[in-house]
Amino acid sequence: MTKIQKKGKNNMIEPSLLSSNLMNVGQDLRIIEKCGIERLHIDVMDGKFVPNLAFSPNFTAQLNKKTNLFLDCHLMTYRPEKWVDCFDEAGANLITVHVESTPHIYKVIQQVKDLHKKVGIALNPGTSLSSIKWLLSLVDQVLIMTVNPGFGGQNFITEMVNKILALKQLRQESGTDFQIEVDGGITSETIKPCMQAGADVFVAGSFIFNNTKIEEKIKQLQQIDNLKEE
Numbered sequence: 345m346t347k348i349q350k351k352g353k354n355n356m357i358e359p360s361l362l363s364s365n366l367m368n369v370g371q372d373l374r375i376i377e378k379c380g381i382e383r384l385h386i387d388v389m390d391g392k393f394v395p396n397l398a399f400s401p402n403f404t405a406q407l408n409k410k411t412n413l414f415l416d417c418h419l420m421t422y423r424p425e426k427w428v429d430c431f432d433e434a435g436a437n438l439i440t441v442h443v444e445s446t447p448h449i450y451k452v453i454q455q456v457k458d459l460h461k462k463v464g465i466a467l468n469p470g471t472s473l474s475s476i477k478w479l480l481s482l483v484d485q486v487l488i489m490t491v492n493p494g495f496g497g498q499n500f501i502t503e504m505v506n507k508i509l510a511l512k513q514l515r516q517e518s519g520t521d522f523q524i525e526v527d528g529g530i531t532s533e534t535i536k537p538c539m540q541a542g543a544d545v546f547v548a549g550s551f552i553f554n555n556t557k558i559e560e561k562i563k564q565l566q567q568i569d570n571l572k573e574e
């Protein structure tokens with residue numbers, strides 16, 4: 345199966361399986377695909393970098409067999425360099441590593457690029473943009489965490505809107521074209537300031553999955569996908 349990732353209207357919403365009912369994941373994948381979604385968010389947690397555990401390479405490989413969706417693996421692990429190869433083999437299309445998680449961030453980015461996978465860097469809310477400025481020309485995506493990582497269902501940190509704005513400005517000034525992704529507390533309300541500030545990809549977990557109307561919730565987010573100024 346060919347994996348696609350177009351810049352387009354429906355690919356901007358990225359459902360996060362962390363809050364989904366894993367007993368229904370097969371059915372939910374079909375609903376997500378039917379809605380025209382093209383990307384899926386897979387949270388990977390090691391119980392050390394964040395106080396929780398989440399998805400394995402094996403789970404990712406099983407998903408990869410069942411769907412053509414573009415798989416964005418968000419590694420919330422210390423020393424992500426140990427996990428990159430496993431998630432590459434599992435079928436990740438984009439591997440995002442936290443700048444706070446390793447003393448060798450440049451090396452990990454090169455490791456992902458050498459595997460011919462898309463690469464992202466993520467920043468915790470408390471980490472400033474200056475820590476990644478020098479890396480911006482190397483990456484396909486920057487993930488601004490809009491909650492402290494570890495759990496779904498937390499409240500959006502509104503101060504992060506200014507960070508998105510500042511990152512968009514850095515992108516313009518540097519002539520680079522990485523995508524800006526936001527993750528944490530995204531709802532039909534909080535998505536709006538993020539979109540207006542310049543975010544391109546919107547991860548949403550509990551807003552989509554903490555109810556039985558997954559399709560309706562995805563559509564609510566997709567309908568807002570027109571506020572963006574270019």
Ligand SMILES: O=C(CO)[C@@H](O)[C@H](O)COP(=O)(O)O
Nearest residue numbers: 362493494496497529549550
């Ligand atoms: O990385 C994370 C949490 O650390 C996320 O991807 C969550 O899955 C987002 O969940 P909601 O905040 O949308 O419920």
Ligand SMILES: [Co+2]
Nearest residue numbers: 385387418527
């Ligand atoms: Co995530």
